[in-house]
Every structure is written in structure tokens, then in C-alpha cells.
Amino acid sequence: MATENLIWDIFIWVKAFHVIAVIFWMAGLLLLPRFYVYHSTAKPGGELEAQMLIAEARLMKIIMNPAMVVAFVLGLALIAYRHADLFSSAWLWVKLVFVFGLIGFHGMLSADRKKFARGERPRSEKTYRKLNEIPSIAAIVIVIMAIVEPF
Numbered sequence: 001m002a003t004e005n006l007i008w009d010i011f012i013w014v015k016a017f018h019v020i021a022v023i024f025w026m027a028g029l030l031l032l033p034r035f036y037v038y039h040s041t042a043k044p045g046g047e048l049e050a051q052m053l054i055a056e057a058r059l060m061k062i063i064m065n066p067a068m069v070v071a072f073v074l075g076l077a078l079i080a081y082r083h084a085d086l087f088s089s090a091w092l093w094v095k096l097v098f099v100f101g102l103i104g105f106h107g108m109l110s111a112d113r114k115k116f117a118r119g120e121r122p123r124s125e126k127t128y129r130k131l132n133e134i135p136s137i138a139a140i141v142i143v144i145m146a147i148v149e150p151f
């Protein structure tokens, strides 16, 4: 019984830190495309561009990359504890499809950041405004899957 309680305690702490990491990751995924909207219209080589490059690099390297790794690793630990029988939870698969979509989106933002750093303008301001909606929609689906577990 004592061991069961300990394992449950570990599970809920891991889940708490999973959700904390997810919040930091999502904050970056929502903010970075917004930074790119401003960056796309900044004068090449100007003061605003220099400031945006620093802000983008810090957001990606200090917040987004570590938060994504922590969310993913703790998420896998949660699967191992409670959902090792992967085939009994369809909601988990739907969640994972959207999570991999977010990882791909993260990769695209990372590639664009390197292009901005080389002085390029990878996409238009309008495109970044539209791309901004992707993480919002994915987060809504993922949270409903994780909490409601509809199927």
C-alpha cells in the first residue's frame, strides 16, 4: 500500500511538471510567430531587427527548446505509468498526432529563426499572422483529449 501511494505521488508530481513544461512551451509557440510578424516588417539591418533577433534567440533557446524536451520526456513517463497498453486509449493517439504537429511547427519556427538571423525574410507578415492560429487550435484539441478522454 505504501509503495502504491509513493508511485501515485510520483505520478501526480510528474504530471504537474508535465503541465508546467507544456505551459512554457505553448507560450513560446504562441509568441514566436507574433515576433516574426514584427520582424518581417522591420528595416533590414536596423535597430528593431537587432532587438528581435536577440529576443527570438532567447525565447527559442532558453524557454522553448528545454520546455519541449521536458514536456515530451515527462509525457512519455506518464504513458509508461498509466497508458502502457497504448491500444486502449484512442484519445491518446489523437493527442499524440497533434503533439507531433506542434513539434513540426516548432521545427519550422526554428528553421525560420536561422533564416532571419541570415538577414532573410522567410515568410510574409500575413503568413505569420495565419500560422499563429495553428498552436491555438492544437492546444484546444490536445487539452480536450487529455482531460475529457472522449474515446
Ligand code: HEM
Residues within 6 Å of the ligand: 015, 018, 019, 022, 026, 071, 072, 073, 074, 075, 076, 078, 079, 082, 083, 099, 102, 138, 139, 142, 143, 146, 147
Ligand atoms: C510532448 C508530448 C506529450 C506526451 C507524450 C503527453 C502525454 C501525456 C500523458 C500520458 C498524460 C497523463 C494522462 C493521465 O492522467 O493519465 C498527460 C497529461 C496531460 N497533458 Fe500531455 N503529453 C504531451 C504533450 C502535451 C501538450 C502539448 C499539452 C497541451 C497543449 C498537454 C496537456 C496535458 C494535460 C493538460 C494533462 C493533464 C490531464 C489530466 O490530468 O487529466 N500534453 N500527457
